[in-house]
Amino acid sequence: MTRLSLLLISTLFTLNAAALELAKYPQVFDAGQGISLTLAPSSDGTQALVQVSGINHALDGVVLLTEIKERGNDERDYRTRLDGRDYNLLLQRNAWGSPRYQLNLPGTDGFQLSFNETRTQAAKPAKLLALYQQQKKQGVQDKLARFDREQRVTDFTAQLQQIDQDASKACGTPLSTRVEWSALDDEQLMRLSVPSFCGEVVRQAANLCERGAPHQERVAGIQQVQCQFGERIQLREQNTTLTFTTHAEEPNQGDFINAFLRNR
Template sequence: MLKTLSFLTLCLLTAFRAQAIEVVDYPIYLGGAQSLKAVILPLKNDNSKALVQVSGVNHAVDRVVFLAELQNRGQSSVAYRIAYDGQPRTLILKGMNWGNEYFQVFLPDTGRDGVNVGTVEQSETDPTREALVERYGLQNSEGIQKKLAQFNRDKHVKNTEAMLSEKDSEASQACGSTIKTRIDWTSVNDELLKDVSIGAYCSQVAGEMARICGYHPQFKADLAALQTVQCKFGEVLKLRRQGNEVTFMTAKDAANQSDFVNAYLRNF
């Protein structure tokens, strides 16, 4: 009985949410290379939003229907933006080129340029407008879009540490030693992690070590004594050495950081 009531409640919630979204009669169907497809279904009474779906991709957004915000980019260019990993991301871009309309799909976190797609006729496997609205309601009730919209701190931390490991390897090879950069993650909040490349900031000591050892071998013996870099975010630039460890306090808006680090390392 309880399972039946739960199912009925889910159906009623889905129906309510589906009815709450009024869409135009005809979706825009897009197709690209291989299996890539996309659909745009504008809302009827709100031209600032549209339901959008990308499918045929090995990505977390595959077949997820998002309620996208339209952003006017000027020159007849419009971005369909979704919430993903704590930030607004362009999923589909519509533009004009020499009077011709074009579309591009951007998959979040792939590091790729937009993939060109063009308007196509609806096929038997493409979702109808009713199916898109229903799928959006079901996925929304399951929290799928909400989960994708949440900031994934663990992923960003792992990516940053992987970048630091590469820079440390370059410095270790250039200076003939083993150097390890560690970040004080308690000094890095989510907003800072979203806003700047933490790896680019904290890898500056290792980066300058590699540069100095590569171009000025006379410094290698001194720099080879360093084993650890402790990186922390603060309000001002600071560097301090204690034995074989350097503590580097970096700051988001501090200028000429690489020059500051380079000068410090040359004066050990």
């Protein structure tokens, strides 16, 4: 995603918000554990302001402008821009003729929502719109919309370290996975779950180790996995290092790695 594209998207959302006229009646939902969500649709039904409150999360208290995407059958997605990509923050689905809402908060398993009539009656859409405009002026939403490469690499590195720790424990020997992050562009980091691909080698090693001593010997001598993305999948061994080249569209990568380890 280029800077120009992000600027255009940000400008579009800003212009839409400037002309935003909210419907008279918003809705407030409970997600349990003190978490609530306020939904204030626009009068034309194409947009909505959404605010989540009561949770230790980067989005807590932030009023986000969402675009409503109709799916048919009285179902819709409420989409906003987060971390460089379109994100369906709120889902409305039809269950036995009644609408059901689900909050998809990044980094969580999601929350089923229940309508809160008392808090709905007390909600004030004009106050919500004013808070949105104030936060927008401060750059709160724009910061959340931008892709944070440094944070994404930090998060992926932590996930790989956890996979390595689990595999090291299973095999009784230190195993580490390394990725040349500079070789991956922003689009790849946004689109791919790098730990899922690059962590597969030590995961397969752990699977063998957990089957007992004869299988554990298959991974003996391996200390490090160097992972990269290429045009096709392959594994090469040199001294104590396995160089793993993965490809996002390649199927059955676990089987490929498992067969390599069993026959090395």
